[in-house]
Amino acid sequence: MSFWDIFNTKQESKRLTNLQQSIIEHFPTMDEEKRILLASLAALCARVAYVDFNVCEKEQEAIEKALEKWMELPEDQAKFIAEIAVLEVKELAGLDARKYCTTLNDFLDNTKKMHILETLFQVSAADDHVEAKESEEIRVIATGLLLEHKHFVAARATVAKFIGALNK
Numbered sequence: 001m002s003f004w005d006i007f008n009t010k011q012e013s014k015r016l017t018n019l020q021q022s023i024i025e026h027f028p029t030m031d032e033e034k035r036i037l038l039a040s041l042a043a044l045c046a047r048v049a050y051v052d053f054n055v056c057e058k059e060q061e062a063i064e065k066a067l068e069k070w071m072e073l074p075e076d077q078a079k080f081i082a083e084i085a086v087l088e089v090k091e092l093a094g095l096d097a098r099k100y101c102t103t104l105n106d107f108l109d110n111t112k113k114m115h116i117l118e119t120l121f122q123v124s125a126a127d128d129h130v131e132a133k134e135s136e137e138i139r140v141i142a143t144g145l146l147l148e149h150k151h152f153v154a155a156r157a158t159v160a161k162f163i164g165a166l167n168k
Helices: 001-008 018-026 034-049 058-071 074-092 097-105 110-125 132-145 149-158
Strands: none
Touching: 001 074, 018 034, 018 074, 034 058, 034 074, 034 097, 034 110, 034 132, 058 074, 074 110, 097 110, 097 132, 110 149, 132 149
């Protein structure tokens, strides 16, 4: 393998991530589309929470609540998936968020994708402060979800009181 093969996306492994494998194992009767949505939502929430290289307890709880609400999971299952997503994001911090977004674009309309952005901002505001890095990560995700800038701004407005630059 040459040095440049590392960067060749055509050579990517088809191996499932721990999050994907856990969802398949723990939710064998869940339909495929719902499992994909669960994996993507959990991973995106974890990415936003970990963008500052730290996931606080409140952010973890916000991820759990988002999974309970969006996926209609019992609390224990939402907690389990959130924990795996956070552990995985620490290992795969460089994984491109657009991979999750591309899949979501196949299943969701703009209204639901907008709700995902709002959820991501809720996760970022869970510790009572939305950092610039978190906001930027959500902007990148919004672009990956093929949403316009106005969608990003509207979603960010839901947590305006936690955005430091707006409260000085």
